[in-house]
Amino acid sequence: METKKPQIHRLLTAGLAAVAAATAALTSATWAKAADTEVNLYSYRQPFLIKPLLDAFTKDTGIKVNVVFAKKGMLEKIKAAGDNSPADAVLTVDIGRLYALKEAGVLQSIKSDALNKNIPAHFRDPDGMWYGLTARGRVLLLSKDRIKPGSIKSYEDLTKPEFKGKICTRSGKHPYNVALIASMIAHHGEEGAKKWLEGVKANLARKPQGNDRAQAKAIYEGVCDIALSNNYYMGKMMTNEKKPVQKKWAAAVTLTYMNQDGRGNHMNISGAAVTKSAKHKDAAVKLVEFLSSDEAQKIYAEDNHEYPVKPGVPRSELVQSWGDFKADTLSLEKIAKLRPAASRLVDKVGFDDGPGS
Ligand code: FE
Numbered sequence: 001m002e003t004k005k006p007q008i009h010r011l012l013t014a015g016l017a018a019v020a021a022a023t024a025a026l027t028s029a030t031w032a033k034a035a036d037t038e039v040n041l042y043s044y045r046q047p048f049l050i051k052p053l054l055d056a057f058t059k060d061t062g063i064k065v066n067v068v069f070a071k072k073g074m075l076e077k078i079k080a081a082g083d084n085s086p087a088d089a090v091l092t093v094d095i096g097r098l099y100a101l102k103e104a105g106v107l108q109s110i111k112s113d114a115l116n117k118n119i120p121a122h123f124r125d126p127d128g129m130w131y132g133l134t135a136r137g138r139v140l141l142l143s144k145d146r147i148k149p150g151s152i153k154s155y156e157d158l159t160k161p162e163f164k165g166k167i168c169t170r171s172g173k174h175p176y177n178v179a180l181i182a183s184m185i186a187h188h189g190e191e192g193a194k195k196w197l198e199g200v201k202a203n204l205a206r207k208p209q210g211n212d213r214a215q216a217k218a219i220y221e222g223v224c225d226i227a228l229s230n231n232y233y234m235g236k237m238m239t240n241e242k243k244p245v246q247k248k249w250a251a252a253v254t255l256t257y258m259n260q261d262g263r264g265n266h267m268n269i270s271g272a273a274v275t276k277s278a279k280h281k282d283a284a285v286k287l288v289e290f291l292s293s294d295e296a297q298k299i300y301a302e303d304n305h306e307y308p309v310k311p312g313v314p315r316s317e318l319v320q321s322w323g324d325f326k327a328d329t330l331s332l333e334k335i336a337k338l339r340p341a342a343s344r345l346v347d348k349v350g351f352d353d354g355p356g357s
Helices: 002-012 016-034 047-061 074-084 095-103 113-118 155-159 175-202 212-220 231-238 245-251 281-291 294-304 332-348
Strands: 038-043 064-069 089-093 131-143 226-230 253-256 267-274
Touching: 038 074, 038 281, 047 064, 047 281, 047 294, 074 089, 074 095, 089 095, 089 281, 095 175, 095 267, 095 332, 113 281, 131 175, 131 212, 131 231, 131 281, 131 294, 155 175, 175 226, 175 332, 212 226, 212 231, 212 245, 212 253, 226 231, 231 245, 231 253, 245 253, 267 281, 267 332, 281 294
Parallel strands: 038 064, 038 089
Antiparallel strands: 089 267, 131 226, 131 253, 131 267
16 A cells, blocks of 8 residues: 555646546555455365365465364364454364354354355255255165165164164264254154154164264174164265275165155255354355355265255266165254254163163
């Protein structure tokens, strides 16, 4: 700004037309200075998945993305820094984490026609605070050898007496299971969901433990026959060149979508949000919009075996090999609000204590 002063002074003495010209020049200079050339991103999503997306964004817009890959404590970091937080946008998985950011008051509402057009309403916050970018299904993995196809068709079927001692799962307190239980509360009420959870607990083969892939391993090893898992872990096991033993775990099971004759399979999301303290808000919004575009949705679909949220973007070939399916369109916001009740239910029925406890 300092260097412009003499120039403006000369123009001011040269008549009204010149003044107008100088004003225009200054305005565009100010605008050019304000336009964001970079954006700061906190990401819970892994580099292998995010780098190709960010490279494509920079190529399209010229905006540089400074990304910090966080494993834990992103919310705490943003909260502690307050207005000084360097993060303009965040990328994370699970509705629970997105909603926690909203509840903590660290996000700002975004109004964007592109986002509203690209992302179905049940996958975004009604207040525009967070947006789902990929969808994942909580499916069942069924033993190819020991479970007759068609004998288990719904989450409700998990409580059938014939499946006693046959179910494996990770902790009931894990966000993926908490969201599923929250959806059961939404569909059956708290009492109905409690009975269901007690029934699943009674049918467990062992104490809830490990991650989703560990359950497929347990089926392979004959520990159990039925497991809860997110769909993309099946894709990761099927294509795992570094740990080829996981291909055997995947080969032992059939990925099966639930409730296809009714409300559809329970879904969760990964998503993005813009922080309240964003210093590069315009660029942050552009980035989230880009991640919902055809170009980015295709990269997501191919690289992580998730489902694009944007209607019309094809699923990857591998994901398509599991067949078409009907997804539950229950709003993720409703699920988020029922999470505390779901988490309490897990404690109340002592789900993580395992069967016979
Ligand atoms: Fe996961």
